[in-house]
Amino acid sequence: xxxxxxxxxxxxxxxxxxxxxxxxxxxxxxxxxxxxxxxxxxxxxxxxxxxxxxxxxxxxxxxxxxxxxxxxxxxxxxxxxxxxxxxxxxxxxxxxxxxxxxxxxxxxxxxxxxxxxxxxxxxxxxxxxxxxxxxxxxxxxxxxxxxxxxxxxxxxxxxxxxxxxxxxxxxxxxxxxxxxxxxxxxxxxxxxxxxxxxxxxxxxxxxxxxxxxxxxxxxxxxxxxxxxxxxxxxxxxxxxxxxxxxxxxxxxxxxxxxxxxxxxxxxxxxxxxxxxxxxx
Numbered sequence: 479x480x481x482x483x484x485x486x487x488x489x490x491x492x493x494x495x496x497x498x499x500x501x502x503x504x505x506x507x508x509x510x511x512x513x514x515x516x517x518x519x520x521x522x523x524x525x526x527x528x529x530x531x532x533x534x535x536x537x538x539x540x541x542x543x544x545x546x547x548x549x550x551x552x553x554x555x556x557x558x559x560x561x562x563x564x565x566x567x568x569x570x571x572x573x574x575x576x577x578x579x580x581x582x583x584x585x586x587x588x589x590x591x592x593x594x595x596x597x598x599x600x601x602x603x604x605x606x607x608x609x610x611x612x613x614x615x616x617x618x619x620x621x622x623x624x625x626x627x628x629x630x631x632x633x634x635x636x637x638x639x640x641x642x643x644x645x646x647x648x649x650x651x652x653x654x655x656x657x658x659x660x661x662x663x664x665x666x667x668x669x670x671x672x673x674x675x676x677x678x679x680x681x682x683x684x685x686x687x688x689x690x691x692x693x694x695x696x697x698x699x700x701x702x703x704x705x706x707x708x709x710x711x712x713x714x715x716x717x718x719x720x721x722x723x724x725x726x727x728x729x730x731x732x733x734x735x736x737x738x739x740x741x742x743x744x745x746x747x748x749x750x751x752x753x754x755x756x757x758x
């Protein structure tokens with residue numbers, strides 16, 4: 479089965495053939511226009527295939543950096559539609575045009591745009607494949623009313639740092655060290671939660687627990703930031719840590735059992751991603 483990039487190599491060959499065909503007296507312009515429309519349809523299919531691949535990843539992880547690529551894929555989609563419209567319009571005008579040279583020029587202009595679209599899809603596909611992101615998820619729990627990290631929490635956070643380093647090393651070894659000197663992107667998102675313990679005054683309790691959840695997230699963020707600075711001494715990384723508290727909101731996947739002191743609510747959820755951005 480051909481990959482997107484292999485298919486695009488075939489498309490490029492067809493485009494080159496179109497340029498030759500357009501200038502050849504042995505092939506009518508109508509045939510060249512028909513071939514060009516076939517190429518456009520093939521690019522449209524490849525662009526849709528790429529869009530589906532990216533969408534599948536984004537649906538699994540709404541924080542995926544791959545989401546940034548979707549807007550570029552959508553731009554390709556609009557460019558393909560516009561190019562198809564122009565080619566169809568020119569094909570109709572060709573029937574009344576007496577200038578073969580004008581037809582050839584219009585055909586070559588369209589073929590040039592198609593080649594540009596091909597390059598866009600190739601680059602986006604390469605960027606998507608290069609990310610090969612893996613989400614590292616974990617959590618640490620806290621004592622009632624506390625935002626101080628416990629001993630086991632440090633061990634859990636250190637496991638995340640170790641896993642991040644493994645991913646960096648994995649990138650360094652890919653393609654015979656091609657990416658070793660490239661900067662690895664690390665995105666860490668931390669969300670703090672609390673139980674329902676607090677003042678009988680609901681408004682006051684919610685306000686206090688919101689502040690507590692923010693402190694829990696910050697405590698985790700501060701530790702990870704310190705550890706990542708150590709990693710940066712040995713590897714080329716660009717790390718971003720985002721932390722927030724959501725108060726009494728249930729952690730993902732946790733079913734409300736009705737208790738106010740559920741220890742599974744007193745957590746900070748950590749999600750980390752390592753990826754590459756390659757746009758040639």
